[in-house]
Amino acid sequence: MDHSPQLPLLDLSLDAAQLTARLVDIPSVSLDEKDIADAVEHALRALPHLTVHRDGNCVVARTDLGHAERVVLAGHLDTVPIAGNVPSRLDEDGVLWGCGTCDMKSGIAVMLRLAATVPAPNRDLTFIFYDAEEIAAEHNGLKRLAEHHPQWLEGDFAILLEPTDLQVEGGCQGTLRVLLRTEGERAHSARAWMGSNAVHAAAPILARLAAYEPRRVLIDGLEYREGLNAVRIEGGVANNVIPDGCTVTVNFRYAPDRTQEEALAHVREVFADCPVAELIVDDHSPGALPGLSHPAARAFIEAVGGEPRPKFGWTDVARFSALGVPAVNYAPGDPLLAHKKDERVLAAQIVECEERLRAWLTA
Amino acid sequence: MDHSPQLPLLDLSLDAAQLTARLVDIPSVSLDEKDIADAVEHALRALPHLTVHRDGNCVVARTDLGHAERVVLAGHLDTVPIAGNVPSRLDEDGVLWGCGTCDMKSGIAVMLRLAATVPAPNRDLTFIFYDAEEIAAEHNGLKRLAEHHPQWLEGDFAILLEPTDLQVEGGCQGTLRVLLRTEGERAHSARAWMGSNAVHAAAPILARLAAYEPRRVLIDGLEYREGLNAVRIEGGVANNVIPDGCTVTVNFRYAPDRTQEEALAHVREVFADCPVAELIVDDHSPGALPGLSHPAARAFIEAVGGEPRPKFGWTDVARFSALGVPAVNYAPGDPLLAHKKDERVLAAQIVECEERLRAWLTA
Numbered sequence: 001m002d003h004s005p006q007l008p009l010l011d012l013s014l015d016a017a018q019l020t021a022r023l024v025d026i027p028s029v030s031l032d033e034k035d036i037a038d039a040v041e042h043a044l045r046a047l048p049h050l051t052v053h054r055d056g057n058c059v060v061a062r063t064d065l066g067h068a069e070r071v072v073l074a075g076h077l078d079t080v081p082i083a084g085n086v087p088s089r090l091d092e093d094g095v096l097w098g099c100g101t102c103d104m105k106s107g108i109a110v111m112l113r114l115a116a117t118v119p120a121p122n123r124d125l126t127f128i129f130y131d132a133e134e135i136a137a138e139h140n141g142l143k144r145l146a147e148h149h150p151q152w153l154e155g156d157f158a159i160l161l162e163p164t165d166l167q168v169e170g171g172c173q174g175t176l177r178v179l180l181r182t183e184g185e186r187a188h189s190a191r192a193w194m195g196s197n198a199v200h201a202a203a204p205i206l207a208r209l210a211a212y213e214p215r216r217v218l219i220d221g222l223e224y225r226e227g228l229n230a231v232r233i234e235g236g237v238a239n240n241v242i243p244d245g246c247t248v249t250v251n252f253r254y255a256p257d258r259t260q261e262e263a264l265a266h267v268r269e270v271f272a273d274c275p276v277a278e279l280i281v282d283d284h285s286p287g288a289l290p291g292l293s294h295p296a297a298r299a300f301i302e303a304v305g306g307e308p309r310p311k312f313g314w315t316d317v318a319r320f321s322a323l324g325v326p327a328v329n330y331a332p333g334d335p336l337l338a339h340k341k342d343e344r345v346l347a348a349q350i351v352e353c354e355e356r357l358r359a360w361l362t363a
Numbered sequence: 364m365d366h367s368p369q370l371p372l373l374d375l376s377l378d379a380a381q382l383t384a385r386l387v388d389i390p391s392v393s394l395d396e397k398d399i400a401d402a403v404e405h406a407l408r409a410l411p412h413l414t415v416h417r418d419g420n421c422v423v424a425r426t427d428l429g430h431a432e433r434v435v436l437a438g439h440l441d442t443v444p445i446a447g448n449v450p451s452r453l454d455e456d457g458v459l460w461g462c463g464t465c466d467m468k469s470g471i472a473v474m475l476r477l478a479a480t481v482p483a484p485n486r487d488l489t490f491i492f493y494d495a496e497e498i499a500a501e502h503n504g505l506k507r508l509a510e511h512h513p514q515w516l517e518g519d520f521a522i523l524l525e526p527t528d529l530q531v532e533g534g535c536q537g538t539l540r541v542l543l544r545t546e547g548e549r550a551h552s553a554r555a556w557m558g559s560n561a562v563h564a565a566a567p568i569l570a571r572l573a574a575y576e577p578r579r580v581l582i583d584g585l586e587y588r589e590g591l592n593a594v595r596i597e598g599g600v601a602n603n604v605i606p607d608g609c610t611v612t613v614n615f616r617y618a619p620d621r622t623q624e625e626a627l628a629h630v631r632e633v634f635a636d637c638p639v640a641e642l643i644v645d646d647h648s649p650g651a652l653p654g655l656s657h658p659a660a661r662a663f664i665e666a667v668g669g670e671p672r673p674k675f676g677w678t679d680v681a682r683f684s685a686l687g688v689p690a691v692n693y694a695p696g697d698p699l700l701a702h703k704k705d706e707r708v709l710a711a712q713i714v715e716c717e718e719r720l721r722a723w724l725t726a
Contacts, residue, residue: 238594
């Protein structure tokens with residue numbers, strides 16, 4: 001294989017596991033995806049059945065065969081910072097180790113393999129490779145595409161190749177982060193009666209959180225589990241001063257049958273009779289309905305097998321959902337290994353993913 | 364007046380207000396008291412009726428006239444960091460401005476004036492000038508003297524010249540700081556049920572604090588007011604992680620009828636049924652009984668007049684109390700102005716303090 005220092009080359013005749021190793025060995029920490037995007041673009045432009053677009057470090061490739069149905073396969077090219085776990089290493093048990101093996105260069109490898117080896121799919125295909133998923137949403141490449149080129153995201157059904165251990169995970173829960181601020185008045189702690197304690201004022205907020213009974217809700221046969229949790233608390237000025245402020249950071253993870261407005265209204269209601277001086281919405285991403293009743297989704301689940309599960313964490317499927325495209329998560333890799341120093345994936349699972357998707361797209 | 368660059372000279376024939384101004388103009392932020400200690404020592408060694416000792420930046424001067432009673436006058440030489448408020452400035456209303464005017468170079472000036480002008484007091488006198496009161500207790504000069512030379516602190520009665528606005532303030536409250544730690548188990552906040560929230564676990568601690576009814580207690584005719592307060596709270600790892608730890612820093616200010624052991628036992632009892640994984644004693648200084656029933660104290664109060672008040676904050680009187688020496692706080696200056704950028708004192712009040720004490724010591 002020819003290694004040019006300018007452009008790492010990708011050999012799409014390698015199997016998906018070997019290709020994953022090759023992709024892991026091209027470092028692509030968020031905001032540093034140019035090399036890998038160049039390599040992906042170069043490899044895709046060599047495939048005559050695809051039309052290729054580039055936007056920043058996003059690469060989009062499409063078939064245009066005139067099928068009634070279009071499926072979008074999407075994955076991010078970036079990884080969290082490398083933790084001494086690059087280059088990749090395949091051990092004797094067939095486990096591939098390294099940064100991005102699981103999240104989600106194995107998914108990227110599967111996409112590239114399908115792009116190269118399925119020139120005549122039974123549905124039109126759009127492959128979206130995007131940048132900057134692992135950092136603040138403002139940088140997210142899929143968000144940028146949804147804003148600048150929404151037509152590139154169009155389709156009847158989307159598969160996001162985030163790790164799911166080869167189970168179909170439907171939709172995703174929404175996530176709302178609010179800051180609940182209580183106020184008090186400073187005083188020397190030796191004369192506490194001259195002030196008012198903002199940390200004590202947070203007592204009913206914590207009591208409400210501790211007593212909260214999260215909802216479980218069935219949508220398209222999947223059971224979502226909500227959660228309302230303090231993720232941070234902070235208050236205090238000095239060891240001899242009555243605190244005049246305290247902030248509880250609350251994260252509400254909610255099932256996708258709630259809209260953003262409903263989720264926020266619910267949180268306001270939960271704390272309605274607490275002494276909250278200010279409620280600040282710090283971050284808010286809507287959920288995505290699983291859309292498993294959609295015919296394209298049903299056909300996909302039948303083809304790849306297994307029992308669909310709900311996705312509890314937030315993923316970029318919500319961006320497809322917001323555009324009216326039902327979307328699921330499906331890829332190799334245990335999601336609990338993502339971002340870990342000992343991140344890894346079973347090589348055989350990558351190949352199996354490729355085969356199952358090829359079977360579905362060529363049946 | 365001769366200003367040597369090596370040794371600032373103190374002219375003890377100035378009145379106490381002018382001498383205060385001179386002392387303020389010798390910067391002496393904690394741990395940088397050598398110049399002022401040298402100046403004080405030099406001035407005192409010129410007085411033949413005093414025996415002078417030096418220990419680090421502490422200076423101790425004593426009469427030895429064989430009186431049945433010995434009174435200790437004590438004050439610290441250091442100040443908090445200068446905040447653009449040195450040199451001192453006397454305005455047209457007779458207010459002296461500057462760092463240390465109130466806390467407590469006015470008290471130091473009164474001590475120096477008494478040392479110089481009362482060669483034959485009616486009680487033996489010990490003057491203690493010490494360093495490093497404004498920082499962590501480990502540096503405190505009076506603490507060091509109490510450990511290395513406890514005999515220098517001996518007496519029948521002690522006056523600490525911390526600012527009290529020329530009111531006798533008896534004893535001081537104790538102060539106990541404990542860290543209450545709750546524990547949980549980390550989990551992704553999208554799967555909160557897999558963990559356990561340490562911030563939620565702090566709810567009963569805050570509830571207990573919010574509901575706590577502090578005791579008021581009468582000792583020697585003075586009403587002390589206790590207080591139990593969170594001064595800090597901190598918990599959380601990341602915005603998407605269930606916190607596995609939370610720490611509430613609690614400050615208990617207690618009346619001097621409780622011993623240290625009793626105070627700690629009380630705090631343990633208050634939180635006995637809360638899920639506290641660990642209670643750490645972070646700092647603990649005992650209170651000091653006012654000792655106003657002691658004959659020397661009674662004579663002092665009669666001589667200087669006014670209605671004695673309780674001291675709520677902790678002061679070094681507790682070090683005398685621990686050695687069995689009843690002690691009060693008495694000096695010019697509003698204690699609420701201590702440590703402020705606009706720290707100040709009425710010049711006339713400094714002179715009045717000097718006169719009242721001289722009257723008592725020469726009656």
